[in-house]
Amino acid sequence: MKLVGWPCPLPDGGTADELALCFDSDRVHRLLIIPALFDEANKLRRLTVEVIRRLDGAGIDCFLPDLPGTNESSQPLSARTPTSWQAAMAAAVTHFRATHVLGIRGGALLMPSGLPGWRYAPVKGATILRQMLRARIVASREAGLAETQDGLLKRGLQEGIELAGYQLGTEFLREFQSLVPAVAVGTTDIDQEMLGGSGLWLRAEPDEDRAQADTLAAIVAVGIKA
Amino acid sequence: MRTDTDRLLRRILTDVLGLKPGQAEHFDRDSGLFGHLPELDSMAVAGLLTEMEDRLDIMIEDDEVDGELLETYGALLDFAEVKRAA
Numbered sequence: 001m002k003l004v005g006w007p008c009p010l011p012d013g014g015t016a017d018e019l020a021l022c023f024d025s026d027r028v029h030r031l032l033i034i035p036a037l038f039d040e041a042n043k044l045r046r047l048t049v050e051v052i053r054r055l056d057g058a059g060i061d062c063f064l065p066d067l068p069g070t071n072e073s074s075q076p077l078s079a080r081t082p083t084s085w086q087a088a089m090a091a092a093v094t095h096f097r098a099t100h101v102l103g104i105r106g107g108a109l110l111m112p113s114g115l116p117g118w119r120y121a122p123v124k125g126a127t128i129l130r131q132m133l134r135a136r137i138v139a140s141r142e143a144g145l146a147e148t149q150d151g152l153l154k155r156g157l158q159e160g161i162e163l164a165g166y167q168l169g170t171e172f173l174r175e176f177q178s179l180v181p182a183v184a185v186g187t188t189d190i191d192q193e194m195l196g197g198s199g200l201w202l203r204a205e206p207d208e209d210r211a212q213a214d215t216l217a218a219i220v221a222v223g224i225k226a
Numbered sequence: 227m228r229t230d231t232d233r234l235l236r237r238i239l240t241d242v243l244g245l246k247p248g249q250a251e252h253f254d255r256d257s258g259l260f261g262h263l264p265e266l267d268s269m270a271v272a273g274l275l276t277e278m279e280d281r282l283d284i285m286i287e288d289d290e291v292d293g294e295l296l297e298t299y300g301a302l303l304d305f306a307e308v309k310r311a312a
Contacts (some may be wrong), residue, residue, distance in 0.1 A: 209299055
Protein backbone atom coordinates (compact mmCIF):
# COMPACT_ATOMS: atom_id res chain seq x y z
CA MET A 1 0.00 0.00 0.00
CA LYS A 2 1.33 3.40 -0.96
CA LEU A 3 0.11 6.96 -0.83
CA VAL A 4 0.76 8.28 -4.31
CA GLY A 5 0.52 11.85 -5.58
CA TRP A 6 -1.11 12.34 -8.96
CA PRO A 7 -1.87 15.42 -11.10
CA CYS A 8 -5.56 16.15 -10.62
CA PRO A 9 -7.29 18.73 -12.84
CA LEU A 10 -8.24 22.05 -11.23
CA PRO A 11 -11.65 23.60 -11.99
CA ASP A 12 -10.03 26.52 -13.84
CA GLY A 13 -7.46 24.53 -15.78
CA GLY A 14 -4.03 23.28 -14.76
CA THR A 15 -3.46 20.54 -12.21
CA ALA A 16 -2.63 20.18 -8.54
CA ASP A 17 -1.27 17.10 -6.81
CA GLU A 18 -3.81 15.00 -4.95
CA LEU A 19 -3.14 11.82 -3.00
CA ALA A 20 -4.49 8.36 -3.64
CA LEU A 21 -4.13 5.20 -1.60
CA CYS A 22 -2.75 2.68 -4.09
CA PHE A 23 -2.23 -1.05 -4.22
CA ASP A 24 -0.50 -1.12 -7.59
CA SER A 25 1.30 -4.23 -8.82
CA ASP A 26 0.64 -3.56 -12.49
CA ARG A 27 -1.99 -6.27 -12.64
CA VAL A 28 -4.63 -6.74 -15.32
CA HIS A 29 -7.61 -5.77 -13.16
CA ARG A 30 -7.42 -2.23 -11.84
CA LEU A 31 -10.23 -0.84 -9.69
CA LEU A 32 -10.82 2.82 -8.92
CA ILE A 33 -12.78 3.32 -5.71
CA ILE A 34 -14.71 6.55 -5.27
CA PRO A 35 -15.15 7.07 -1.54
CA ALA A 36 -18.31 8.03 0.33
CA LEU A 37 -18.80 11.74 0.95
CA PHE A 38 -18.29 13.95 3.98
CA ASP A 39 -19.15 12.40 7.34
CA GLU A 40 -20.02 9.08 5.71
CA ALA A 41 -16.47 8.92 4.35
CA ASN A 42 -15.12 8.79 7.90
CA LYS A 43 -17.56 6.13 8.97
CA LEU A 44 -16.88 3.99 5.91
CA ARG A 45 -13.13 4.56 5.62
CA ARG A 46 -12.18 1.42 7.47
CA LEU A 47 -14.65 -0.75 5.57
CA THR A 48 -13.41 0.78 2.30
CA VAL A 49 -9.76 0.04 3.03
CA GLU A 50 -10.57 -3.43 4.38
CA VAL A 51 -12.34 -4.19 1.09
CA ILE A 52 -9.28 -2.91 -0.80
CA ARG A 53 -6.94 -5.17 1.18
CA ARG A 54 -9.10 -8.16 0.32
CA LEU A 55 -9.24 -7.23 -3.36
CA ASP A 56 -5.45 -6.80 -3.38
CA GLY A 57 -5.23 -10.30 -1.93
CA ALA A 58 -7.50 -11.49 -4.75
CA GLY A 59 -5.10 -10.10 -7.35
CA ILE A 60 -6.82 -6.81 -8.12
CA ASP A 61 -5.00 -3.46 -8.10
CA CYS A 62 -6.93 -0.76 -6.24
CA PHE A 63 -6.81 3.03 -6.20
CA LEU A 64 -8.61 5.19 -3.64
CA PRO A 65 -8.20 8.88 -4.49
CA ASP A 66 -9.00 11.76 -2.15
CA LEU A 67 -11.76 13.97 -3.45
CA PRO A 68 -10.17 17.40 -3.99
CA GLY A 69 -10.82 19.60 -0.98
CA THR A 70 -11.17 16.67 1.43
CA ASN A 71 -8.79 14.43 3.42
CA GLU A 72 -5.15 15.23 2.60
CA SER A 73 -6.00 17.56 -0.29
CA SER A 74 -4.36 20.99 -0.24
CA GLN A 75 -7.20 22.48 -2.26
CA PRO A 76 -10.06 24.49 -0.75
CA LEU A 77 -13.35 22.57 -0.74
CA SER A 78 -15.37 25.76 -1.21
CA ALA A 79 -14.09 26.11 -4.79
CA ARG A 80 -15.22 22.62 -5.74
CA THR A 81 -18.44 21.36 -7.30
CA PRO A 82 -19.77 17.86 -7.99
CA THR A 83 -18.90 18.47 -11.66
CA SER A 84 -15.28 19.18 -10.78
CA TRP A 85 -15.21 16.07 -8.59
CA GLN A 86 -16.57 14.05 -11.50
CA ALA A 87 -13.83 15.49 -13.71
CA ALA A 88 -11.24 14.60 -11.05
CA MET A 89 -12.47 11.00 -10.91
CA ALA A 90 -12.51 10.74 -14.71
CA ALA A 91 -8.89 11.96 -14.71
CA ALA A 92 -8.02 9.43 -12.00
CA VAL A 93 -9.40 6.64 -14.21
CA THR A 94 -7.02 7.70 -16.98
CA HIS A 95 -4.03 8.31 -14.71
CA PHE A 96 -4.29 5.00 -12.88
CA ARG A 97 -5.45 3.08 -16.00
CA ALA A 98 -8.49 1.80 -14.14
CA THR A 99 -10.48 -0.99 -15.77
CA HIS A 100 -13.38 -0.93 -13.29
CA VAL A 101 -14.88 1.47 -10.79
CA LEU A 102 -16.62 1.11 -7.43
CA GLY A 103 -18.63 4.04 -6.09
CA ILE A 104 -19.45 3.94 -2.40
CA ARG A 105 -22.64 5.70 -1.20
CA GLY A 106 -22.32 9.34 -2.38
CA GLY A 107 -19.28 8.31 -4.41
CA ALA A 108 -21.81 6.72 -6.78
CA LEU A 109 -22.80 10.27 -7.76
CA LEU A 110 -19.33 10.81 -9.22
CA MET A 111 -18.92 7.68 -11.36
CA PRO A 112 -17.15 8.29 -14.65
CA SER A 113 -19.00 6.93 -17.65
CA GLY A 114 -17.69 4.21 -19.89
CA LEU A 115 -16.28 1.83 -17.28
CA PRO A 116 -17.96 -1.26 -15.88
CA GLY A 117 -18.43 -1.18 -12.15
CA TRP A 118 -20.51 -1.23 -9.01
CA ARG A 119 -22.39 1.19 -6.80
CA TYR A 120 -22.50 0.21 -3.15
CA ALA A 121 -25.64 1.57 -1.47
CA PRO A 122 -25.91 4.60 -3.78
CA VAL A 123 -27.58 7.67 -2.33
CA LYS A 124 -29.00 10.91 -3.70
CA GLY A 125 -27.26 14.25 -3.12
CA ALA A 126 -30.47 15.61 -1.59
CA THR A 127 -30.48 12.85 1.03
CA ILE A 128 -26.90 13.60 2.10
CA LEU A 129 -27.64 17.31 2.13
CA ARG A 130 -30.78 16.85 4.23
CA GLN A 131 -28.75 14.91 6.78
CA MET A 132 -26.09 17.62 7.00
CA LEU A 133 -28.64 20.43 7.24
CA ARG A 134 -30.42 18.53 9.96
CA ALA A 135 -27.22 18.02 11.96
CA ARG A 136 -26.61 21.74 11.79
CA ILE A 137 -30.16 22.50 12.94
CA VAL A 138 -29.85 20.11 15.90
CA ALA A 139 -26.54 21.70 16.91
CA SER A 140 -27.95 25.22 16.50
CA ARG A 141 -30.97 24.33 18.56
CA GLU A 142 -28.65 23.25 21.38
CA ALA A 143 -27.09 26.70 21.15
CA GLY A 144 -30.51 28.34 21.28
CA LEU A 145 -30.70 29.23 17.58
CA ALA A 146 -33.76 28.31 15.52
CA GLU A 147 -32.83 27.40 11.95
CA THR A 148 -34.75 25.53 9.27
CA GLN A 149 -33.63 23.43 6.33
CA ASP A 150 -35.34 25.72 3.85
CA GLY A 151 -33.85 28.83 5.42
CA LEU A 152 -30.34 27.41 5.56
CA LEU A 153 -30.49 26.11 2.01
CA LYS A 154 -31.77 29.41 0.67
CA ARG A 155 -28.97 31.30 2.38
CA GLY A 156 -26.43 28.68 1.33
CA LEU A 157 -27.42 29.06 -2.30
CA GLN A 158 -26.67 32.78 -2.02
CA GLU A 159 -23.49 32.83 0.03
CA GLY A 160 -22.34 29.24 0.62
CA ILE A 161 -22.62 27.42 3.91
CA GLU A 162 -20.64 25.38 6.41
CA LEU A 163 -22.27 22.03 7.15
CA ALA A 164 -20.77 19.45 9.52
CA GLY A 165 -17.44 21.26 9.21
CA TYR A 166 -17.47 21.30 5.39
CA GLN A 167 -17.45 24.66 3.63
CA LEU A 168 -19.69 24.24 0.60
CA GLY A 169 -19.91 26.86 -2.15
CA THR A 170 -23.10 28.13 -3.78
CA GLU A 171 -22.45 26.23 -6.99
CA PHE A 172 -21.74 23.03 -5.07
CA LEU A 173 -25.11 23.26 -3.33
CA ARG A 174 -26.96 24.09 -6.51
CA GLU A 175 -25.63 21.01 -8.31
CA PHE A 176 -25.61 18.68 -5.33
CA GLN A 177 -29.23 19.11 -4.28
CA SER A 178 -30.51 17.60 -7.52
CA LEU A 179 -27.74 15.06 -8.11
CA VAL A 180 -28.89 11.44 -8.38
CA PRO A 181 -26.84 8.33 -9.13
CA ALA A 182 -26.78 8.04 -12.93
CA VAL A 183 -27.96 4.79 -14.44
CA ALA A 184 -25.21 3.42 -16.63
CA VAL A 185 -24.75 0.32 -18.75
CA GLY A 186 -22.38 -2.13 -17.11
CA THR A 187 -22.95 -0.78 -13.61
CA THR A 188 -24.40 -3.06 -10.94
CA ASP A 189 -25.89 -1.95 -7.65
CA ILE A 190 -24.85 -3.67 -4.43
CA ASP A 191 -27.57 -3.17 -1.83
CA GLN A 192 -26.92 -3.25 1.87
CA GLU A 193 -29.15 -6.34 2.18
CA MET A 194 -26.60 -8.26 0.13
CA LEU A 195 -23.92 -7.54 2.76
CA GLY A 196 -26.00 -8.49 5.78
CA GLY A 197 -26.21 -6.32 8.86
CA SER A 198 -26.88 -2.59 8.82
CA GLY A 199 -24.87 0.00 6.89
CA LEU A 200 -21.86 1.32 8.77
CA TRP A 201 -22.63 4.86 7.56
CA LEU A 202 -25.65 4.82 9.86
CA ARG A 203 -23.48 4.45 12.93
CA ALA A 204 -22.92 7.42 15.17
CA GLU A 205 -19.22 6.59 15.22
CA PRO A 206 -16.84 4.86 12.82
CA ASP A 207 -16.92 1.10 13.15
CA GLU A 208 -15.84 -2.00 11.27
CA ASP A 209 -17.45 -5.20 10.10
CA ARG A 210 -15.28 -7.95 8.70
CA ALA A 211 -18.17 -10.01 7.37
CA GLN A 212 -19.46 -7.03 5.37
CA ALA A 213 -15.98 -6.33 4.00
CA ASP A 214 -15.64 -10.00 3.01
CA THR A 215 -18.93 -9.98 1.14
CA LEU A 216 -18.44 -6.66 -0.62
CA ALA A 217 -14.94 -7.65 -1.75
CA ALA A 218 -16.20 -11.07 -2.91
CA ILE A 219 -18.98 -9.55 -5.02
CA VAL A 220 -16.53 -7.18 -6.74
CA ALA A 221 -13.76 -9.77 -7.15
CA VAL A 222 -16.09 -12.37 -8.66
CA GLY A 223 -17.61 -9.73 -10.93
CA ILE A 224 -14.25 -8.45 -12.20
CA LYS A 225 -12.99 -11.90 -13.00
CA ALA A 226 -16.24 -13.11 -14.56
CA MET B 227 -46.61 -6.68 24.30
CA ARG B 228 -44.58 -4.34 22.11
CA THR B 229 -46.03 -2.53 19.15
CA ASP B 230 -44.57 -2.73 15.68
CA THR B 231 -43.28 0.83 16.03
CA ASP B 232 -41.59 -0.03 19.31
CA ARG B 233 -39.74 -2.97 17.74
CA LEU B 234 -38.69 -0.92 14.70
CA LEU B 235 -37.49 1.97 16.84
CA ARG B 236 -35.30 -0.31 18.96
CA ARG B 237 -33.87 -1.76 15.76
CA ILE B 238 -33.12 1.72 14.39
CA LEU B 239 -31.40 2.80 17.61
CA THR B 240 -29.34 -0.39 17.55
CA ASP B 241 -28.18 0.33 13.99
CA VAL B 242 -27.46 4.02 14.52
CA LEU B 243 -25.76 3.67 17.88
CA GLY B 244 -23.99 0.42 17.04
CA LEU B 245 -25.48 -1.23 20.14
CA LYS B 246 -24.81 -4.85 20.90
CA PRO B 247 -27.62 -7.21 19.88
CA GLY B 248 -30.21 -7.20 22.61
CA GLN B 249 -29.00 -4.04 24.33
CA ALA B 250 -31.91 -1.95 23.08
CA GLU B 251 -34.30 -4.56 24.46
CA HIS B 252 -33.48 -3.23 27.93
CA PHE B 253 -34.55 0.34 27.15
CA ASP B 254 -37.60 1.36 29.13
CA ARG B 255 -39.70 4.50 28.79
CA ASP B 256 -37.40 6.45 31.09
CA SER B 257 -34.13 5.42 29.44
CA GLY B 258 -32.23 8.61 28.63
CA LEU B 259 -31.12 9.23 25.04
CA PHE B 260 -29.70 12.65 24.06
CA GLY B 261 -27.22 13.72 26.71
CA HIS B 262 -27.05 10.20 28.13
CA LEU B 263 -25.60 8.31 25.19
CA PRO B 264 -22.24 9.83 24.22
CA GLU B 265 -22.57 8.54 20.65
CA LEU B 266 -25.67 10.63 20.08
CA ASP B 267 -24.21 13.93 18.87
CA SER B 268 -25.89 16.28 16.40
CA MET B 269 -24.74 14.30 13.35
CA ALA B 270 -26.02 11.08 14.90
CA VAL B 271 -29.35 12.69 15.78
CA ALA B 272 -29.69 13.77 12.16
CA GLY B 273 -28.95 10.20 11.08
CA LEU B 274 -31.43 8.82 13.57
CA LEU B 275 -34.23 11.09 12.34
CA THR B 276 -33.54 10.27 8.70
CA GLU B 277 -33.57 6.54 9.45
CA MET B 278 -36.84 6.95 11.36
CA GLU B 279 -38.36 8.69 8.36
CA ASP B 280 -37.23 5.93 6.01
CA ARG B 281 -38.16 2.91 8.07
CA LEU B 282 -41.28 4.20 9.82
CA ASP B 283 -42.49 5.94 6.65
CA ILE B 284 -43.04 9.29 8.37
CA MET B 285 -41.93 12.89 7.80
CA ILE B 286 -40.31 14.83 10.62
CA GLU B 287 -40.45 18.62 10.42
CA ASP B 288 -37.57 20.82 11.59
CA ASP B 289 -39.63 22.43 14.35
CA GLU B 290 -40.63 19.06 15.80
CA VAL B 291 -37.05 18.30 16.73
CA ASP B 292 -36.29 19.64 20.17
CA GLY B 293 -34.53 18.52 23.32
CA GLU B 294 -37.64 16.88 24.77
CA LEU B 295 -38.18 14.65 21.74
CA LEU B 296 -34.89 12.91 22.35
CA GLU B 297 -34.80 13.10 26.11
CA THR B 298 -36.08 9.60 26.78
CA TYR B 299 -36.93 6.48 24.84
CA GLY B 300 -40.56 6.85 25.89
CA ALA B 301 -40.82 10.37 24.45
CA LEU B 302 -39.30 9.29 21.14
CA LEU B 303 -41.59 6.25 20.95
CA ASP B 304 -44.71 8.33 21.67
CA PHE B 305 -43.69 10.75 18.92
CA ALA B 306 -43.17 7.90 16.45
CA GLU B 307 -46.50 6.25 17.34
CA VAL B 308 -48.39 9.53 16.84
CA LYS B 309 -46.63 10.21 13.54
CA ARG B 310 -47.37 6.76 12.18
CA ALA B 311 -51.00 6.99 13.17
CA ALA B 312 -51.41 10.37 11.45
